[in-house]
Amino acid sequence: MSKANLLDRRAVVSQLLKDRKGAIAVGGLGASTYDIAAAGDHDRNFYLWGGMGGAVMIGLGLALAQPTLPVVVITGDGEMLMGMGSLATVGLQQPKNLSIIVLDNEAYGETGGQASHTGATADLVGVAKACGIKDTRNITTMAEIEAFASSLQDVTAGPRFANAKIDGANLERVLSSRDGTYIVNRMRGSLGHTPI
Numbered sequence: 001m002s003k004a005n006l007l008d009r010r011a012v013v014s015q016l017l018k019d020r021k022g023a024i025a026v027g028g029l030g031a032s033t034y035d036i037a038a039a040g041d042h043d044r045n046f047y048l049w050g051g052m053g054g055a056v057m058i059g060l061g062l063a064l065a066q067p068t069l070p071v072v073v074i075t076g077d078g079e080m081l082m083g084m085g086s087l088a089t090v091g092l093q094q095p096k097n098l099s100i101i102v103l104d105n106e107a108y109g110e111t112g113g114q115a116s117h118t119g120a121t122a123d124l125v126g127v128a129k130a131c132g133i134k135d136t137r138n139i140t141t142m143a144e145i146e147a148f149a150s151s152l153q154d155v156t157a158g159p160r161f162a163n164a165k166i167d168g169a170n171l172e173r174v175l176s177s178r179d180g181t182y183i184v185n186r187m188r189g190s191l192g193h194t195p196i
């Protein structure tokens with residue numbers, strides 16, 4: 001794909017979360033978390049800053065614990081490459097309410113912008129499909145993002161996996177609270193649970 005035709009990461013995340021209703025959003029390491037915060041801080045945002053490779057597994061745990069709520073994991077290609085084994089567990093568990101979207105800029109943005117494997121040989125959509133996730137797709141247009149976003153509220157047809165090719169822009173970091181206890185308690189409260 002031409003580098004000139006890549007999607008704007010903030011526009012992608014904003015569109016995905018625009019009509020989120022009660023959905024839980026899990027952000028992966030670094031930039032995807034900043035993108036979620038830029039789209040609007042929310043009681044059901046679960047931000048990860050230092051848990052590289054863990055976003056999909058946290059999303060899976062939330063999806064299994066809250067089967068009537070949509071759970072959306074938004075992560076980067078570097079983190080997804082590190083946590084590829086999580087796709088096998090998602091494929092085995094088949095949570096109907098889980099959607100995973102990878103923001104793929106073909107680079108390890110948090111460690112200096114080195115080229116990632118998705119720019120060469122790694123096919124994350126192929127891996128997800130091979131792991132048993134039937135609804136898999138590559139996304140290259142905002143129209144495809146809008147179509148994917150409209151499916152996020154369906155808690156009966158997942159899991160679903162999308163890989164969106166985005167530009168490599170180094171955008172301003174939008175930070176919410178970095179207090180883990182606060183983030184967990186805020187989410188627990190929004191789900192009707194007492195704080196820990």
